[in-house]
Amino acid sequence: MEITLSPLTPTIGKTFIKSLYELEDGERIKTCLQCGTCSGVCPFGYIMKFPPGKMIGALRADIFDQVMKSDSVWMCVSCNACSAFCPSNIPITAALMTRAKEELLLAGNIPAELQTALENTQRYGNPLGESPRKRADWILGLQPEVNVLAKTRQPVDVLWFVGDYASYHPRMQSAGKALARILNALGVKFGILGPEEFSDGDTQRLAGERGLFEMMAQKNGQILRRYKFNEIITTDPHAYNALKNEYPALGLSYPVRHYTQFLAERLEQIKPLLKNEMKVKITYHDPCYLGRVNSIFDEPRTLLNVIPGVELVEMSHQRLNSLCCGGGGGGMWLDGFQWEKAHTRLSEWRVREAVAANADILAVACPYEPPRFEDAIKTLQTASHLKIREIAELLAESMGL
Amino acid sequence: MKIAVPVKFVPDLVEELTIAPGGSALDTTWLRLIISEFDDHAVEQAILLKEHVGGQVTVLTIEAEGSDDFLFTAAAKGADQLIKFTGDFSNSNNHALAHVYADLLKLVQPDLILTGVQAHNDLDGPVGPLLAEYLGLPYVGYVAGITVSADHVVVRKEYAGGLIAEMELKLPAVLGIQAAEQPPRYVAYSKIRQVMGTAKIEERAVASLDTGGTVEVSRMFLPEVAERATMLEGAADQIADRLVSIFRELGTL
Numbered sequence: 084m085e086i087t088l089s090p091l092t093p094t095i096g097k098t099f100i101k102s103l104y105e106l107e108d109g110e111r112i113k114t115c116l117q118c119g120t121c122s123g124v125c126p127f128g129y130i131m132k133f134p135p136g137k138m139i140g141a142l143r144a145d146i147f148d149q150v151m152k153s154d155s156v157w158m159c160v161s162c163n164a165c166s167a168f169c170p171s172n173i174p175i176t177a178a179l180m181t182r183a184k185e186e187l188l189l190a191g192n193i194p195a196e197l198q199t200a201l202e203n204t205q206r207y208g209n210p211l212g213e214s215p216r217k218r219a220d221w222i223l224g225l226q227p228e229v230n231v232l233a234k235t236r237q238p239v240d241v242l243w244f245v246g247d248y249a250s251y252h253p254r255m256q257s258a259g260k261a262l263a264r265i266l267n268a269l270g271v272k273f274g275i276l277g278p279e280e281f282s283d284g285d286t287q288r289l290a291g292e293r294g295l296f297e298m299m300a301q302k303n304g305q306i307l308r309r310y311k312f313n314e315i316i317t318t319d320p321h322a323y324n325a326l327k328n329e330y331p332a333l334g335l336s337y338p339v340r341h342y343t344q345f346l347a348e349r350l351e352q353i354k355p356l357l358k359n360e361m362k363v364k365i366t367y368h369d370p371c372y373l374g375r376v377n378s379i380f381d382e383p384r385t386l387l388n389v390i391p392g393v394e395l396v397e398m399s400h401q402r403l404n405s406l407c408c409g410g411g412g413g414g415m416w417l418d419g420f421q422w423e424k425a426h427t428r429l430s431e432w433r434v435r436e437a438v439a440a441n442a443d444i445l446a447v448a449c450p451y452e453p454p455r456f457e458d459a460i461k462t463l464q465t466a467s468h469l470k471i472r473e474i475a476e477l478l479a480e481s482m483g484l
Numbered sequence: 485m486k487i488a489v490p491v492k493f494v495p496d497l498v499e500e501l502t503i504a505p506g507g508s509a510l511d512t513t514w515l516r517l518i519i520s521e522f523d524d525h526a527v528e529q530a531i532l533l534k535e536h537v538g539g540q541v542t543v544l545t546i547e548a549e550g551s552d553d554f555l556f557t558a559a560a561k562g563a564d565q566l567i568k569f570t571g572d573f574s575n576s577n578n579h580a581l582a583h584v585y586a587d588l589l590k591l592v593q594p595d596l597i598l599t600g601v602q603a604h605n606d607l608d609g610p611v612g613p614l615l616a617e618y619l620g621l622p623y624v625g626y627v628a629g630i631t632v633s634a635d636h637v638v639v640r641k642e643y644a645g646g647l648i649a650e651m652e653l654k655l656p657a658v659l660g661i662q663a664a665e666q667p668p669r670y671v672a673y674s675k676i677r678q679v680m681g682t683a684k685i686e687e688r689a690v691a692s693l694d695t696g697g698t699v700e701v702s703r704m705f706l707p708e709v710a711e712r713a714t715m716l717e718g719a720a721d722q723i724a725d726r727l728v729s730i731f732r733e734l735g736t737l
Binding site: 198206 | 670672
C-alpha cells in the first residue's frame with residue numbers, strides 16, 4: 084500500500100485531532116504500542132485499508148486524512164473487541180472510531196444506507212422508518228393485556244424499555260411476546276411506554292450521530308419522568324448500554340438491567356415453571372453490548388442451563404472474545420455497503436461456528452441477532468438444521484407459555 | 485445567482501391513510517405531513533448549484549407540521565433565506581399555492597426557480613407549471629441535471645424510453661426537478677440544532693387564498709377488488725404452455 088506523506092487537509096484539522104485526545108482516556112491513544120492486537124482481533128481488520136492499529140499509526144504520521152478518505156471507518160461494527168484486548172487500554176471504539184465516524188458524518192460523507200436509518204430515527208424515532216403510533220402493535224392479542232403507561236398511568240415495579248427491533252421487527256415481536264408471558268407468569272407488575280418510547284439512540288451514536296443520540300435521550304427522558312417505576316429492564320443490550328452508561332451523563336439516571344439479569348435473579352421462581360424438557364444442544368452468542376462491553380456473561384448461560392434437557396456447548400469465540408453479529412455501530416444499516424467490501428457477513432461466520440460446535444440451537448439475547456443469523460442460515464447449506472432462538476423464547480417454550 | 489425553491493408538504497405514507505366521513509377527502513386526524521420527495525431533490529439541486537457557481541438559495545414553504553424543522557435542515561445544508569407563509573391553508577390547493585409563491589417571487593425576482601416535478605398528492609397539476617404561468621416564465625419539467633452559464637442554463641430533461649434531451653433556457657426560468665445530481669445529503673443533527681439557534685425564518689402572513697381553477701373531488705376511495713387473478717397451477721412446462729396459449733388468445737403473441 085502506498086502512503087504519501089502530506090500535510091493534513093483542513094477538513095481533518097488540528098481541532099479534530101485535539102478533540103480525540105480530549106475524550107475520556109483519549110490521551111491513551113498516544114501510548115499505543117503498535118502491537119497490532121486490535122487489528123488482529125477486529126472482525127473486519129483484514130479488509131480495512133486502515134485497521135485500528137494502522138489508524139493510530141496514521142495519526143502519528145499526521146496523515147489521518149488518508150484514513151478518512153478510505154472506507155475503513157465504515158467497516159467498524161463498534162464491537163469493542165479492539166478495546167477489550169488492547170494492552171494499553173486505549174478506548175479505540177469509544178474514542179477513536181466513534182469520533183472518526185462523527186467527523187465523517189459532520190462532513191456529510193456517509194453511506195446512503197446509513198443515511199436512511201438516521202433520517203428515519205430523526206423523523207419517526209426509530210431506524211426502521213415505522214410509524215411511531217404502531218410501536219406497541221406487537222402487544223395486540225396478548226392476554227393479559229400489556230400495561231401501556233400512557234393509557235393506564237398506573238405506577239409499576241418494572242418499566243420495560245422494549246426498544247426498536249423488538250417493537251417493530253416481525254421476527255423479534257415473538258421474542259417480545261415470550262418475555263411478556265414470562266413476566267406475567269412470574270407475577271411481575273410491569274409496563275411499557277408504547278408509542279411514547281423513542282429509539283435508545285445508542286447504535287446511532289456509535290455510527291457517529293451523537294446529536295441524534297442526544298435528541299433521542301432527551302425525548303426518552305421527558306417521557307420517563309412522567310411515570311412511576313422502580314427500575315427499568317431492556318430487551319436490547321444497546322438500550323441497556325445507553326441507559327446504564329450514556330444517559331446518566333445527560334442527567335438521566337435510572338436503575339437498569341437487561342432482562343437476562345432480571346430473570347436470572349428469579350431463578351428459584353422460574354425453575355419449577357420449566358415443565359417441558361428440551362433435548363437440545365444449545366450454544367450461546369454473547370452480544371457485544373451485553374458481554375464484552377458490560378460484562379454480563381453468566382446470567383444468560385445460567386438461564387439456558389436450567390432448562391431441563393439442555394446441553395450448553397461453547398463456540399470458539401465466546402465471552403470476552405465473542406464475535407460480533409455484524410449489526411453494531413451502524414452495521415445493521417450498512418449491510419449492502421459492508422457486503423460490497425467484504426463479500427461475507429459476520430453473521431455467516433458466527434453461524435458456521437455454531438455448526439462447528441454441533442449445536443442444534445444458537446441462542447441469543449439481542450434483537451439484532453435473530454434476523455441476521457436467520458438470513459445467514461439461508462445462505463449456508465451446512466447450517467440448514469440450525470435454529471436461532473431468543474433466550475426468552477426458549478424459556479417460554481419450556482414453561483409451556 | 486439567485487435561486488428560489490418553493491416546496492410543499494404531502495401526506496406521509498408511513499401512516500395509514502383513511503378517508504374522511506364526507507367521502508371526498510383524507511381524514512387529517514392522524515395524518516402526518518412530510519416534505520414532497522421531489523421538492524427535497526429540488527432543494528439539494530439548488531444547494532449543489534450554489535456550491536458549483538455561487539449564489540443565494542431561498543427556500544419557501546407554507547406553514548405545516550414539521551415545516552420549521554424542514555427549513556432549518558435546509559439552512560444547515562446551505563440555504564441562505566428561509567420563508568414561511570402563515571395563515572389558514574386548510575382549503576389550499578396547488579393553484580392557491582402557486583399564487584402565494586408567485587406573489588412573493590415577483591418581488592424576489594430569482595434567476596432560477598426549482599421545484600419538485602410532481603408530488604404524490606398532485607390532483608390539479610403540479611406547482612411548477614402553474615407558477616411559471618403566473619410569473620410568465622419558461623418551464624421545463626423532468627429535469628435531472630443543470631449546467632449554468634451567464635444568462636442561460638442547459639438542462640437535461642428525461643423522456644420515456646430512456647431518452648434524455650439537453651435544452652437551453654434563457655433565465656429567469658422555472659424547472660421541475662425529477663432528481664438532483666446527487667441524492668439529498670445527510671446533515672448531522674448537531675448541525676441542525678446549531679442552525680436552529682442562529683437561522684431566522686421569515687414569516688409572511690397570507691390573508692386569503694385564490695383557489696380557483698382546481699378540480700373538485702367527487703369521491704375518494706381505497707382501491708377496490710375488481711376481478712380475481714387466476715393462478716396457474718401445475719409443472720413449470722404446463723404453466724408455460726398455458727401462458728403461451730393465453731397470450732395467443734389475447735392476441736399479444
